[in-house]
Ligand SMILES: [Ca+2]
Ligand SMILES: [Ca+2]
């Protein structure tokens with residue numbers, strides 16, 4: 001397994017993240033362990049990857065293919081791939097984890113936050129609205145929620161705090177984008193923009 005750093009601007013398919021490290025493009029269906037330096041993204045391949053983070057704060061990007069990302073301990077940031085159109089599964093594990101998802105073209109991904117204060121960060125690049133609340137109110141995305149006991153949660157004005165949607169602890173639900181891609185999530189506490 002080889003790791004090389006790429007500088008900003010050399011990696012157009014990954015414009016969501018400025019700093020990345022890259023695994024050998026010829027590899028596929030790999031099992032990868034988090035070894036990137038702090039602040040860099042551990043990148044998978046454009047095939048199906050199985051990626052496991054370390055005990056620290058990992059940033060993991062699955063790229064194309066149907067990936068499985070496991071953050072482990074630490075405050076991890078997980079991303080199945082930028083406009084990959086593939087269905088990824090991410091497990092935050094312990095710590096305060098984030099999952100990046102674009103409502104258009106990122107595929108129908110799954111995020112399981114686990115313990116901690118976990119959040120979904122929506123990439124609204126292709127939407128004209130400046131924040132989730134505008135997008136939601138304009139019908140560009142649909143959010144359905146249930147609380148930790150499985151009871152439906154209606155989104156009310158007092159759940160919006162500084163442009164972020166504050167969910168009851170351990171909420172589950174789905175976010176559906178305008179083209180039908182869905183993010184199915186559980187054990188998540190916050191939805192915000194990237
Ligand atoms: Ca991949
Ligand atoms: Ca970790």
Ligand SMILES: [Ca+2]
Nearest residue numbers: 080086106107
């Ligand atoms: Ca995806």
